[in-house]
Amino acid sequence: MGFVVLASNFLVQFPVKYYGLEDLLTYGAFSYPVAFLITDLANRSYGKLVARKIVYIGFIIGISFTLFFSTNFSDLISIRIAFGSGIAFIVAQLLDVQIFDQLRRKKWFIAPLTSSLVGSTIDTFLFFSISFYATGIPWFTLALGDLTVKILVALVMLIPFKLLIGTFKTV
Secondary structure, eight states: HHHHHHHHHHTTTBBBOOOOTTOOOBBHHHHHHHHHHHHEEEEEHOOHHHHHHHHHHHHHHHHHHHIIIOOOOOOOOHHHHHHHHHHHHHHHHHHHHHHHHHHHTSOTTTHHHHHHHHHEEEEEHHHHHHHHSSSSSSSHHHHHHHHHHHHHHHHHHHHHHHHHTTTSSOO
């Protein structure tokens, strides 16, 4: 989880410069949804208490690594990215755990899809607004582009989720 947060915080600094997407999308959108897969698998297999512990551990490791490896303390945007990432991560992941837990008895795909979609939406707008508001960076369009990719990746993440839930015990 910590590696996913670190990679995503690093990759969000780089816009996708193909097909005119530089104002709409960063590379962080492709890696971050894996965090929801990790949380949802833990929640399905071990319950919400363990999933919350993984979120807290991921938060501490991810933010520590981000501050240590990719934060330039002389650059305000870099500091805002670290702060925005932390706030967005903890809020969205804990929300994901709660929503997943409430929907866990429904069809297998309802809980991971719903919790990931809500979590990704909250995470995206918290992160981009905290990190880039009033900086001249087109944060709102970047947020919409990232959210679109996160939704698509959340749909694709249902495949490994379905394949992996059979290998873990289910609470």
